[in-house]
Amino acid sequence: MAVGTQESSTDEAQKPKSKNIFYGWWIVIAGSTSQAYTSGTFWQGFGAFFDPIVEQFGWSRALTAGAVSLQRTESGAIAPFVGWFIDKYGPRRVMLSGIFATGLGFVLLSRINNLWQFYVAFTLITLGLSFGTFLVVTTTVANWFVTRRTKAIAIMSAGSGLGGILVPALVWLIAVTDWRTGLLVVGIGYWLTGIPAAIVMRSRPEDYGMLPDGAQAETATDLESADEVVDSSENKNSKSTKKPVEVEFTAREAMRTRVFWQLVLAMGGSQLIMSATVHQIPALTSFGVSRTMAGMVILAISIVSLLGRLASGVVGDKWDKRRVIAVAFVFQFIGTLFFAYTSNNWHLVAFVVFWGIGFGASIPIRFSMLADYFGRRHFGTIMGIMMTFSTVFGVVGPIFVGLMFDVRGNYREPYLILAASIVFTIPLILTLTAPNQPNRSRLPVRR
Template sequence: MTNQLRKSKKIFYGWWIVLAGTIVNAVATGTYWHGFGAFFDPIVNEFKWSRALTSVAPALQRSEGAAFGPFVGIAINKFGPRNVMLFGIILCGIGFITLSHTNSLLWFFISTSILTLGLTFGTFLVVSTSVANWFIQKRALALSAASTGSGFGGFLVPALIWLISIQGWRNSLELIGIAFLIIGIPCALVMRSKPEDYGMFPDNIDPKESKNPKSSIEKNYGTKEALKSPTFWTFATVLGISQLMMSANVHLIPALTSFGFTRQVAGFIIGIGVNITNFSGRILSGLFGDRLNKKHILTFAFFCQCLGLIIFSYSTTIFELIFFMFFWGLGFGLSVPTRLAITGDYFGRTNYGTILSLIMTVGSIFGIISPVAVGWGYDVLGNYRQPFLILALISSVSIPGMYFIQPMDNKSK
């Protein structure tokens, strides 16, 4: 296998990892990260649960991410990304299938826990770690390419709403579970650890032969060293505050229907409209992320997301939602790959998986609060407008927070 990887001169193997990661991210996003909102109303309507109570399910994903995130990085270092992803993908398939047989609140929470544990070990974190390990000079480009899967996945939401309308939410979840296994397992088999393990170099560039060898060499920080630094805690907290907005995604489709739009229109707005600009943001991140100051890109992304959410909370017409789609989607698309690339720039490759998982653990604390708080806000206030407006104003703290962060090496000077 090592010889086969080394002989692949036409296409650097790291790009095959990017492709596999793109597919996995697309399936995970289309069926859960953005897609779960399509199941929200049907489940609430059947069981007559409150929206705050039903929102505990996505909050469980955040809590499990907080609890198990650090172990994902450790597992990747010990067992390799391929085995970790296989484990996660299988759990995802089982989780979707068991969720389709929900008959009580307890079963709903157990099934969601299995599913979200699988997502934690089988998708975003493993993909990001694998890709970051194979690239240095083109890290932002590679990570943005892999994250475009999330943009592609968003386009599945209207199809998901259509599937639920003809098959029901139970059969739809069962079909998704089977599809997750069929698509995810082959992608997991593509994953590899570091290029050095196979006689190659990051970016397929030998530092000795590079025209700019310094750009192929980076400083790596240990996990304990990172945890002792103000940079880590400031960065993790700022990302966590921004996570308040992203974690409320599950309420976007229900909110639009409460605003008077049909489920089909809501699905088009979130699944197609937002993801056109979302996808564009990820492409722009790849094109400019290795050229411009990533910190400034991420600051701008947070500004766009906050502005988009404010517009969303006041929207009453399609025309107003167009502005929401532009700013929210662009900010979302710019932020995801950029935050991953900054993590590699600030802390290096050696402990990337563990450090990224710890950053995500801090962010998960904020992510746990958001969906439940928005659902509770609807139950108490009777509308989604005020909860989303408050969420946007609180999240705006991330804008100056990100702008004033300094890398670890700068702090030591």
């Protein structure tokens, strides 16, 4: 039995069954639910707790915000280990441990009285989120789909966009109770939503007598390349008589390819500007936009990005993925230009449309491409390593924008510079080609 499928030995008699719906779609739904809650309560919603905590204890905003920067750094540093655990022990066990730690972290955070306690609780939340949310869910979905992989990841990640709906509810909860009660409710909510989602997770369809995408065994000859590289540089209409083989790169083999480092630089350049979203509201207010309007702009971006994710899911499995993500990056570039030169409401509308679609569309495609090039077997580890490098860029982006504002006194210049980083990534994406497969990875797809 393959490495990373220990779960299946204990679940052999508990094979997922569904008469009409491929089990992979239940994994997508569970993952999307988990992502929605995480996005609404942490990625988009944790800012609602920031001011109440700072005001009660009188802590420095820099010191308090340092926990958020620490979270990004730690998350990136441990991502490869998370990926290894997923590949080794299966997603269900990893996600259950992560969800338990995340919920406990929020509960402990609701009881803090000192800054060091804040950092300890936040560290536990960081570990929990790393092991229990995006990385494990994305890896699982990528393992259950091949020909519909982009669509599946798009639907799963759409939960992040929907999570924005929870933010107003979170603000209301804090207003009618207090921030401690809000954190306690959020922590318990992680257990109530995350544990059922984790139970749904399974490693690979082959371990349960199924094929990716729900293909039937009798038609397996049509899909023998369950992990065949979908080289975006190939003509989709070309017909090959060559017997397809399963692609299987280890993390070490992937890192020896040029494609891996092209993706690191391309995704890193994109991450520079995506990570700087923390400055969007302060930047908009510096441009003369009210805080209320700025908040509405961020909410609108969340909704439009949802459309971008779903749209990329529709076209990503049919069109050249390199061109799709290149167009998404062009949209981000145009949106950033409108943002940097904002002077009226029409600029805001253009920013929301171009940035929202570009940002949303790029998310599913990037992870689908990674699985296309390097296969499913070690996807978790490879994705974790990729995320580590992206974290470096993600930490630099907000610091660069803040430093430039302190030195130059405006947000326009740093955002224009970051816009250039998007332009730099486009040729890197368009020149991607499938790596040469290691000889030992050329194994027939199991039936």
